[in-house]
Amino acid sequence: MKDLLTILLLTFFSLFTHAQERYFTKSGVIRFESKAPLENIEAVNRSAVAVLDRSTGALQFSVNIKGFEFKKALMQEHFNENYLESDKYPKSEFKGRIAEMPATEGFHNVAAVGKMTIHGVTKDVTIPGKLSITKDNVSMTGVFNITLSDYNISIPAIVRDKISRTVTVSVDCTLIPLK
């Protein structure tokens, strides 16, 4: 009888620990910046989708390339039509996990390990970042560099001085529990 009670209590309590497992956002902010001798180019995307499993650390990101906002129309057009070919490859994705996913609340330095797909090319990556876990949500930020040629993104010689070979990407999103 005592064992049955223990089992029932444990099951009851485990329901609470697994109750809020998955967190998500549909408005993650991704910025990228290219610093080159002649010009600095930057763009922002406010519609990144991310899902995080707090118990396993499994993490997925999806970004619609056409959602990047540029200040100059020509840059936005070249970005979509020539560099990223967004009609052909409409999304960029990350599929992986947070290594050693922290269970406690507070600030944590973490690394996201997994596969990054940009412009149809998939590469293994490890991205440093910060998690801020509270009772209500999980905030995640990270800054990393992307080398354009790694993803077959080719910049024509004419604009080579305007666009750097590596761009800096920063991620900033707050995920809430998925009900």
Next chain:
Amino acid sequence: MKKYILWIIALLLVLIALYFYSEYNRKPVSAVDAKAHIVSAEELMKQFLANDSLADEQYKNDVIELNGMVSSVEKNTATVLVFSKEGASVRCTFEDIIPINDSLRVTVKGFYIGYNKDELLGTDIMLNRCVLLK
């Protein structure tokens, strides 16, 4: 005669330079002035739930003028108006925070940037650089 030709060439060069300068600095078109598909949020969601790849092809690279009842308002780096129903939503992201409440019937115009179909999250149709028409 030669003098005139030189002036004409100089003028042409200036015009060409001005063209490149204005083209280089050209800002993206605002949704307000663009030609758009006029559709209700309900209808748009219906189309994507019926056949998402077909709907995506139809609206690709276009502007949508959407009317409907706002289900919720999100305020992040910019306002997001969400129109939702069972299993689907249309998310209209603005470029800034705009004063608006939910439960209002509105007309919004924005650039269709794609959709996301997920068994967990549902089907989300996304518009950005939105403007509020009324």
